[in-house]
Amino acid sequence: MITEKNFSINSKYDAVLIGAGIMSATLALLISELFPDINILVIEKLSTSGQESSGAFNNAGTGHAANCELNYTPTDENNKINIEKALSINNSFEESLNLWAYLYERDQINIKNFLTFLPHISFVNNSEDVAFLKKRFELMKKCREFQDMEFTTSYDEISNWSPLIMKDRDNKQKIAATRLKRGTDINFEALTREYFKYLSRKANFEISYNTNLLNLKRIKNHEWDLYVSKDGNKKILKANFVFIGAGGKTINLLQKSNIPESKNYGGFPVSGKWLISENQELNLNHHAKVYSKAPIGSPPMSVPHLDSRWIDGKKYLLFGPFAGFTTKFLKKGSYFDLFDSFKKDNLLPIFDVGFKNFELIKYLALQLLKIIYQELRIFKKSCHLLVKRIGI
Ligand SMILES: Cc1cc2nc3c(=O)[nH]c(=O)nc-3n(C[C@H](O)[C@H](O)[C@H](O)COP(=O)(O)OP(=O)(O)OC[C@H]3O[C@@H](n4cnc5c(N)ncnc54)[C@H](O)[C@@H]3O)c2cc1C
Structure with missing residues (x-):
């Protein structure tokens, strides 16, 4: 009460x-x-x-504008590349830019506090993906939204666009990249x-x-x-x-509301982690967001990218994300969040998603095993140290 x-x-x-x-x-x-x-x-x-x-x-x-994210242009069963989603995302992002410009002109927000322009690059490194990128480029270039997109297979040019991606790379590899200079870091x-x-x-x-x-x-x-x-x-x-x-916790609160629309939904507990570089020499050597293609069968969040970031006036370099499994729906949440979200009406849909995304389940299980292995190694090391210290 x-x-x-x-x-x-x-x-x-x-x-x-x-x-x-x-x-x-x-x-x-x-x-x-x-x-x-x-x-x-x-x-x-x-x-x-x-x-x-x-x-x-x-x-x-990433200010997602479909400039570099290859998963926004899927290939259908007839080997045709569909760019509809890319166009729709690009147009939505233009609306965000217009809103920010409108608020900035009225002194209501300061764009410089959260937005930095930087090139968005897509990079691939095998013959099949090179052919895909070229075909995709030719389709997208015809649209007003992507008319400034550049394409190259030249080692020198890609080294110029993104030196860290090319450092120590085998020059027999088939590679290609596209670049749109007008991307953003938000x-x-x-x-x-x-x-x-x-x-x-x-x-x-x-x-x-x-x-x-x-x-x-x-x-x-x-x-x-x-x-x-x-x-x-x-x-x-x-x-x-x-x-x-409420972010990840939305599902639990929606269920508490008991409205009909809350039925049949479940939450999937996937977390994303980054390798973050604070080495300024390294960070200053990269000036782009470079997205690549996930290997066949991998879940979309395993698409690797190397991102320049500006956070509170400092430049960082982020590589990732590394997807992991957790039963918490928020970083500062509870380990019971997932179990709390299981209801009679959503068990079937949750298992259905699991079966239809078996590769994702396999990937998450592997990530979980890696975490357990790492934790066990830390535990073993701590035990050794303790034994040494107390001199047993
Ligand atoms: C690895 C990763 C990479 C991503 N990269 C990008 C990207 O490049 N570009 C992009 O656009 N998006 C990206 N996203 C997605 C983006 O971060 C999220 O879509 C967005 O931040 C969600 O915002 P939100 O306000 O819904 O949730 P949140 O930011 O999670 O906020 C939810 C808030 O609700 C509060 N809350 C929860 N429960 C309660 C309660 N009971 N009472 C009161 N308050 C409560 C929480 O404390 C929290 O502050 C990425 C996400 C991940 C995980």
């Missing part, structure tokens, strides 16, 4: 957005621009915004901060940190009760509109 205690937020809002990641930040901004009279509350269980998937080091920071954590900084200047916008959504119930159409807690105090909020932007 929740007893109402007052903490410094009101009891009723037009819109309550759960989670202070890039999704809630973007939606709050759009609602506020389109309906300036609406009062909005964002609640976040952590003490600041953008610390989960939107955190600067928790994603690749710091989503900084962008989230920019949006909230701007929104916080408005009288009818509030953000409440260290505030956890425990449960939610639809009373009737456009009327919700939200059970929240802050510093041990609990409170019931009323909202006409609720958006669950």
Whole structure:
């Protein structure tokens, strides 16, 4: 039974957005621009915004515009390359650029705090993929969106575009690359901060940190009760509109809402990790996002890329992502998140996804084994050290 205690937020809002990641930040901004009279509350269980998937080091920071991601142009069973998805993603990203330009011109956000222009490169290194890249380039180049795309098979030119990719490479390998100079690196954590900084200047916008959504119930159409807690105090909020932007935890909260749309969905616990270089000499030698092709049968998140990143004024180099298995849905989540999301209605769909993506399951199992092996080695080393220290 929740007893109402007052903490410094009101009891009723037009819109309550759960989670202070890039999704809630973007939606709050759009609602506020389109309906300036609406009062909005964002609640976040952590003490600041953008610390989960939107955190600067928790994603690749690619402004996805289909300039270099080869999985946006799949080949069909007749060996035809389909570029529809690439065009649609490119157009969506143009809309983001337009929004940022609009806000920047009005002094509402500072683009330099989160966006850096840098080339996007696709790189392949076998005959089959070279043929694919060339065909793809010829198709895309015809479209206005990709008319500035360059293609080369020259070792010298690719070395010039991306010296680290070519260092010590066997010069008998068949290689090719495409480049679009107008790509971007986006710091989503900084962008989230920019949006909230701007929104916080408005009288009818509030953000409440260290505030956890425990449960939610639809009373009737456009009327919700939200059970929240802050510093041990609990409170019931009323909202006409609720958006669950809780990242990985969204599935658990959606299930608690009990709305029909929450049925049959499951969460797949895949994490992504990076090798991060802080070696400035190395980092300054690379100036691009270079995406390659995952080996046949590998899951899409195993597409390797080497990314220049700018985070809080410093240049980094990220290589990855290395996908892994975890039962937590958030970095600062609980190991019970996955088990908590198993419901009668979603067990079948979850197993169906598992069977249809057997390669992904195999890949995750291997990653898990690697982690266990690594942990065991660390444990063995610690035991040796301990034995040495106490002199047994
Ligand atoms: C390895 C990897 C690489 C990626 N690379 C890219 C890329 O290059 N480009 C790109 O565009 N996207 C990329 N993404 C995807 C992108 O990072 C996510 O889509 C995006 O950050 C999701 O934002 P979000 O706001 O939905 O979630 P999050 O950023 O996870 O935010 C959710 C927030 O909700 C809060 N929360 C959770 N539960 C509660 C609760 N009960 N009460 C209150 N608050 C709660 C959390 O604390 C968190 O702050 C990548 C993702 C991964 C994993």
